[in-house]
Amino acid sequence: MSFPQPWSPGQPEPEPPAPSPSEDGARLRGPRVPKPAKAGIAVVTLVAAIITLGAFWGNGWDDGRPAASDTGSRPAVPLWTAKAAERLGGLSALRYTGTFTSSGQNVQVALSVTRAGSAVGTLTKGGVRAELVSVGGATYVKGGPTFWASASGPTARPEDFAWRWSKAPVTVLGFDVHAFLSPASIASLVKQAPSGETAGTLRGRPAHRVETSLGVYWLSTTAPYELLRVEGVSDTRFDVTAVPNAAPVLSELRRRAAALGGARDPGIRFEHGELQFVNCNENIRGCTVRLPVSTQTPMIAESGGTARARTAPLRARLTATITADGRALGTCTVTRSLGVARSGTLSCTVTSDGWRTWMRRARDVPGRHEYAAQARVVAEAVHPDQVAGLLAAVDRERLGR
Numbered sequence: 446m447s448f449p450q451p452w453s454p455g456q457p458e459p460e461p462p463a464p465s466p467s468e469d470g471a472r473l474r475g476p477r478v479p480k481p482a483k484a485g486i487a488v489v490t491l492v493a494a495i496i497t498l499g500a501f502w503g504n505g506w507d508d509g510r511p512a513a514s515d516t517g518s519r520p521a522v523p524l525w526t527a528k529a530a531e532r533l534g535g536l537s538a539l540r541y542t543g544t545f546t547s548s549g550q551n552v553q554v555a556l557s558v559t560r561a562g563s564a565v566g567t568l569t570k571g572g573v574r575a576e577l578v579s580v581g582g583a584t585y586v587k588g589g590p591t592f593w594a595s596a597s598g599p600t601a602r603p604e605d606f607a608w609r610w611s612k613a614p615v616t617v618l619g620f621d622v623h624a625f626l627s628p629a630s631i632a633s634l635v636k637q638a639p640s641g642e643t644a645g646t647l648r649g650r651p652a653h654r655v656e657t658s659l660g661v662y663w664l665s666t667t668a669p670y671e672l673l674r675v676e677g678v679s680d681t682r683f684d685v686t687a688v689p690n691a692a693p694v695l696s697e698l699r700r701r702a703a704a705l706g707g708a709r710d711p712g713i714r715f716e717h718g719e720l721q722f723v724n725c726n727e728n729i730r731g732c733t734v735r736l737p738v739s740t741q742t743p744m745i746a747e748s749g750g751t752a753r754a755r756t757a758p759l760r761a762r763l764t765a766t767i768t769a770d771g772r773a774l775g776t777c778t779v780t781r782s783l784g785v786a787r788s789g790t791l792s793c794t795v796t797s798d799g800w801r802t803w804m805r806r807a808r809d810v811p812g813r814h815e816y817a818a819q820a821r822v823v824a825e826a827v828h829p830d831q832v833a834g835l836l837a838a839v840d841r842e843r844l845g846r
Contacts, residue, residue, distance in 0.1 A: 525670060526636055526638050526655070528669075529632075529636075530632040530635045531632075532669050533629075533631050534628065534632035536687050537559065537560055537628075537691035538559045538560065539557070539626065539627075539628055539686070539688060540556070540558075541555075541558065541626060541675065541683040541685055542554065542555050545620075545682070546679055550570055554566065556577065558622060558626045558627050558628070559628075559698070559842055560627065560629050560842075561627065561842050562622060562627035562629070563580045563842060564577065564626070565577065565578050565694060568588075570592065570595060573589065573591045573592045575587060575589075575592045576588070577613070578698065580701075581838055584618065584622055586613045586617075587610045587611070589608060590603040590607040591603075592607075593606045593611075605823050609709055610705050610709075611708055611711055612708060619679030619681070620659075620660075625677060625681075626675065631662060634657040634658075634659065638655045638657060644666065647673055647674055650673070651665070651666040652666060652673055653665075661676040662675055663675075663676075673685060695842055695843045698839055699839045702836055703832060707825060708825070708826045709762070709824065709825060710826035712824075713740055713824035714741070715740050715761070716739050718737035720734065720818055720820055721734070725816075727804070729801050729805055730796065730801070731795055732767055732800055732804075733792055733793070734763075734777065735790055735791070736790065736822065737788075738788065738789065741787075758785055759782070759783045760782050760783070760825040761789075761791060761822055761824055761825070762778065762823050763778065763780075763791035764776065764821050765793055765820040766795075768817050768818070769803055769815065773799070774797060774800045776795065777795045777796075778793060779791055779793040
């Protein structure tokens with residue numbers, strides 16, 4: 446929303462208007478099997494208007510041809526699954542290549558996932574590529590404005606996320622990387638699978654088809670019972686190969702994790718009051734912009750399609766730009782915690798040469814002079830102080846701890 450400020454030299458500065466909060470909200474609730482849920486992307490509040498964003502992401506398919514179907518009761522766990530689980534649990538990493546669907550569009554994936562569930566890779570949608578990193582239990586992506594234009598919905602401001610690491614809600618991928626794709630998690634799922642799995646063929650090769658609560662896992666019918674393919678929600682269909690040496694994967698993981706400080710969270714939706722000017726008229730030194738903000742407790746989608754409320758304090762980043770005579774006079778930025786209450790007032794001060802020059806001229810020229818401001822608010826997913834902890838977790842993986 447733009448806030449015009451008429452002022453004539455020598456006149457007292459008007460009182461800032463009382464904030465007029467807007468209201469909006471989102472609730473995320475998923476089914477038993479992980480399916481993409483509705484997520485509030487929201488991150489942007491333009492001072493020219495209150496903008497609340499929403500995005501929807503798409504659904505599932507199956508390939509593989511089961512030779513027989515078992516609909517009866519399932520007896521004890523077969524011996525081969527225990528051996529397959531033992532091998533999977535000992536793998537340092539798995540590499541996945543394939544596709545899933547998002548908003549009805551095909552997304553190509555190249556992803557390496559470590560035993561503990563950390564991951565690095567790429568997503569390619571409509572010929573546009575984005576990098577991915579999953580560490581510390583969360584997944585982040587970095588792509589250009591074209592990628593975010595499709596990822597954030599039609600009312601989003603892609604420039605707020607373009608070329609920046611930003612958190613990818615599970616609703617974007619449709620699955621949890623750790624639970625669905627890590628060797629350790631798959632080993633547990635296969636080990637618990639009861640007998641009676643269907644023996645089928647995959648690309649002409651005999652294979653066991655193991656159906657679990659998270660998806661379908663295809664394994665070879667002979668030792669060492671290699672994992673061949675993973676299928677599940679969002680039309681996920683990934684071919685799988687074991688990574689013999691995870692060192693390059695962990696090295697790239699560490700490089701990307703080191704850049705996550707200040708990563709943004711497009712899954713948070715804000716409400717805000719009216720933008721206010723503070724101590725601006727006749728002030729050559731600077732102009733302060735103030736914006737009351739709040740957010741409902743956002744929901745986190747988890748593996749299994751369930752959702753829970755966030756309880757940690759939320760950090761919000763305000764970027765404000767003052768304009769006059771059709772040009773920008775300066776920009777300021779501030780990031781602060783909103784605490785568990787998830788509400789507060791953000792403010793920053795523009796002290797640019799552009800502001801000082803314009804205000805000097807306005808003071809010297811009698812008449813009406815008008816300036817305005819625009820502001821955006823985004824949530825911060827990773828505080829810079831948290832990066833050291835993420836790197837320590839990667840180092841423990843590298844040491845095999």
